[in-house]
Amino acid sequence: MQGPPPSEPLPNVVGITVHLTFAKRAYELAHWFRAQGSTVILGGLHAQSCPDEVAPHADALAIGDGVQLWPEILRDVERGELKSRYEATYERSYALDPPPRRDLLSRKNYLTTTSLIATRGCHNRCGFCYLSTDGLRMPHRVRDPDDIQRQFEADGQPYAVFIDNNLGSKRDYLRELCRALRPAEKIWSAAVTLDVTDEPALVREMALAGCTGVFIGFESLTDQNLAAARKRTPHAEEYARRIRIFHEHGIQVNGSFVVGFDGDHKDTFTTLAQWIEANRMECATFHILTPYSGTPLFRQMEAEGRLLHRDWGKYDTAHVVFRPKHMTAEELLLGYDWLYRRLFSHASIWRRRPVELSALPTYLAGCYLYKRSNQLWRFLIKHQLVHAVWQPLVEMTRWRHVAFRRQLAAQMGNFSSKQITLCSTRVSATVS
Numbered sequence: 464m465q466g467p468p469p470s471e472p473l474p475n476v477v478g479i480t481v482h483l484t485f486a487k488r489a490y491e492l493a494h495w496f497r498a499q500g501s502t503v504i505l506g507g508l509h510a511q512s513c514p515d516e517v518a519p520h521a522d523a524l525a526i527g528d529g530v531q532l533w534p535e536i537l538r539d540v541e542r543g544e545l546k547s548r549y550e551a552t553y554e555r556s557y558a559l560d561p562p563p564r565r566d567l568l569s570r571k572n573y574l575t576t577t578s579l580i581a582t583r584g585c586h587n588r589c590g591f592c593y594l595s596t597d598g599l600r601m602p603h604r605v606r607d608p609d610d611i612q613r614q615f616e617a618d619g620q621p622y623a624v625f626i627d628n629n630l631g632s633k634r635d636y637l638r639e640l641c642r643a644l645r646p647a648e649k650i651w652s653a654a655v656t657l658d659v660t661d662e663p664a665l666v667r668e669m670a671l672a673g674c675t676g677v678f679i680g681f682e683s684l685t686d687q688n689l690a691a692a693r694k695r696t697p698h699a700e701e702y703a704r705r706i707r708i709f710h711e712h713g714i715q716v717n718g719s720f721v722v723g724f725d726g727d728h729k730d731t732f733t734t735l736a737q738w739i740e741a742n743r744m745e746c747a748t749f750h751i752l753t754p755y756s757g758t759p760l761f762r763q764m765e766a767e768g769r770l771l772h773r774d775w776g777k778y779d780t781a782h783v784v785f786r787p788k789h790m791t792a793e794e795l796l797l798g799y800d801w802l803y804r805r806l807f808s809h810a811s812i813w814r815r816r817p818v819e820l821s822a823l824p825t826y827l828a829g830c831y832l833y834k835r836s837n838q839l840w841r842f843l844i845k846h847q848l849v850h851a852v853w854q855p856l857v858e859m860t861r862w863r864h865v866a867f868r869r870q871l872a873a874q875m876g877n878f879s880s881k882q883i884t885l886c887s888t889r890v891s892a893t894v895s
Contacts, residue, residue, distance in 0.1 A: 478506065560606075745826060
């Protein structure tokens, strides 16, 4: 979002997705392009939740599914009949959306260009999540698993990232998708909810299909906080057992945690850090509770008079924008900062190392590249070396995981053979 606007050639029509955190920058870009004579369309969740604020900065608003709206907007621009507002729902079949034009991306600038979206929506509606924004109804929709497999193959990359809100919202679909992906010896990661571990056999299917990592919103270790957030998830006391299920299947866990809930106290940070280390969680991300505009949490904080300001640029989960209940705003911010320093210290990285020694090199490389190499990342991005540096790590991970998958498949085969033998023995004994 930094740097000069792209202007060679100057586009006739500019579409900008507005997230509340980057709303100010989006308005600056819109103003610049409109001053050059471009037609500017603004959309995104912030346009949906705060249309009156966004509208003065655009020639038109796109509210809802932009895939449906964009062709209509372009036709109206060509005819000179642009309306001030366009709206669409998320009800139509996801299969009608064209696949992304990944060929337009420069591969050397990305870890992978294969970002996939197999499903839309989530069965959860957590009070702090953007999916609970007023007026947003996003029913769960899926794309044919074979189409996703074809997209993966067509991009020619060994690693894909599913950017679905929750790839495991429908377990039957996830199972079908895994079976479609399994023949290709590729690897992928995805966000899922912890309840996929209700079926260890499904986690096994994920591993056999190439899943090497999952991003899971644990949010809190306190059931009181989970209930207040309307989070439908297993009880916190079950978290450790369920993490072990992923680890047993060669899947690393990146846990996402929110701090600042009304049930959190000053000792929450130490307890959380120790728990993450004890469970050898490979990675963790932390977020300060943030009431996004238009969500139930925002309305609650507003009604209680706890919002500190509406400077949207600081609603980024790294700043405190409300008054916490059991600590000061400064204590919450210091605790958040301390969590990152603690979890990505040399000692903590080593304490959380995987049990399998073969996974150690890529684990250490990932940890140090993720949060301890900001200057290196700037250099890699500037000189377009991101893909070149990351690719060897991807290949090392893929080779190791393919070998693990073969072992896992062999174990399953041996187990099935033993079951058949045992069943035959019982039948013979019954006949005798």
